Amino acid sequence: MLIRMGKRHNPGEREILSIIRDRAGGHPNKAIRIGIGDDCAVLAPCRGEEVVITTDFSIEDRHFRSWYPPEAVGHKCLARGLSDIAAMGARPIAAFVSLAVPRALTQPQHRVPHRRRAAARWETWLDRFYTGLLSLAEREGVTLAGGDLSESPSLAVADIAVVGAAPKGRALLRSTGRAGDVLYVTGALGGAAAELANLEADAPLMMTMGPHFYPQPRLAVGQALMRRRLATACIDISDGLSTDLLHLCEESDVSAEIEAASIPVDASATLDQALHGGDDYELLFSASPRTRVPRQLGGVAVHRIGRLLERKRGGSRITIVTKAGGRMKRSPLVPQGWQHF
């Protein structure tokens, strides 16, 4: 594990590691007995809690581009992991970042005022990556407790591992949905896909960067679902609603029917982007028809979009209902979300 120093103590590397350690150490967390600095981190979950763990890659030219603001890359790297923790209804405890970057990204790029020393200094890509990551970590009460740091021969690659905890037997799963349950989704969908499409179309850069760059994991929503026992199953839809709904259906061994008119489409997006776009860090969950699900959870809107059905043999797992000329039309919904390969 990081955060060690290498051969002949290149002061640049020593400085990088000591800065990361200093910056990460600012937020004491009693669940973390040993953070950065040993072979492993040591965590002490509370009695009666289980430990949940997820890992996710962020790879240059695959998940982000070299010109993206490093703060956004760091933010999204952690957000990917936190969104999985949110989907379990767990509280995040610690994050571990394995980062490999070409040497150039450890060199100063932009002159910016240093927050602590009050003197101007040069910031590196690495500094700015950690600024984005640690700012989200602080907001969500997560401690950077370790990781690995390495020179990469070419592209920048970051792998995030996030560890959280949930009361024993209470973590929300994607495999526990039942036929007859009602399907809900949080927030508005398609915004990240619309933003990416604009970027790819060379549209003028927006002044503020939106959900493609700075997605917000729905930790409060997930925890409310778990605590209030509202959901029968839950998944995050970072791969896109259609693809992640398929995952929920497959793991729960059910089919699903959703209504096109009920999908909360972001103002900037099309229905297609909302269905398949991906990068929406919202939660999709099922609830018993007898459960009264609030219209808002943790400040985020909750929309009823369909229901789970008995598994159909053959045919599509997911049906989408549209209205055309006052008549209902049922069509199979082919998942077209994010492709890992």
Next chain:
Amino acid sequence: MLIRMGKRHNPGEREILSIIRDRAGGHPNKAIRIGIGDDCAVLAPCRGEEVVITTDFSIEDRHFRSWYPPEAVGHKCLARGLSDIAAMGARPIAAFVSLAVPRALTQPQHRVPHRRRAAARWETWLDRFYTGLLSLAEREGVTLAGGDLSESPSLAVADIAVVGAAPKGRALLRSTGRAGDVLYVTGALGGAAAELANLEADAPLMMTMGPHFYPQPRLAVGQALMRRRLATACIDISDGLSTDLLHLCEESDVSAEIEAASIPVDASATLDQALHGGDDYELLFSASPRTRVPRQLGGVAVHRIGRLLERKRGGSRITIVTKAGGRMKRSPLVPQGWQHF
């Protein structure tokens, strides 16, 4: 988190994921409530245990070459993480592998007999990577409980996260060595460096691949040190004895003196390779001078190599004692182990 499927269900990807899941699921472990297949894995450590976590990168052209046997890359990827767990005296529970590979490595390369279907089939780099990794995992009682899988634009990159457990407050740290303690190291050092030097010198390939390809993490040794309360501090020396001894000294705020003649140098290696070579997955530990440390632990030889001293202000942290013409000579030992940058 893996192990999801992507857009339009490329059968190749679907098959990859289902094979990994099948292969990983073979070894039930009661500490793992949910393994591959959900947003997060769910682990249930025993009562009174703390959770230890480490992550380590394996990057093509940095930690391995494209021509290395994929089994060795998979083995070493997991061994890196297990060695950190060993250094804490912990028992490993679960491993998470984030893997990004160019598409070509998911395509069949070699025709080999399939172990289960009895028919010949083509194996991919990915299959063989998991063969190496899962074979070590099975031997050490670790379950592959998740990870991420992604296409890489160029190089293969694997990040391993290993989660283990140790009784509360008992994990071995590198920061708890005390002046006056005796220093010990396990096994023989320099073998991996000698093997790598031979490879780089274009020496004929050995028939069997040695410690550079298949390092053995010292889990039984670490657990014995913890259980029998033998060590005051412990670290693994995968970065090289000189570099990792410096880490132990810095974290424990002490200096150290080692005797050149006491270093257990592998038969194939030089003293320099043993001191600085790295890739030796042995343990370096300190023990009170009053502790009787056995000559063997977990079947591995244990060698007394020096001692910890009060921290010297200025000068070198580590002194090496050599004998020349019957006289003792003390010189500073400059760490020259693995360089992360």
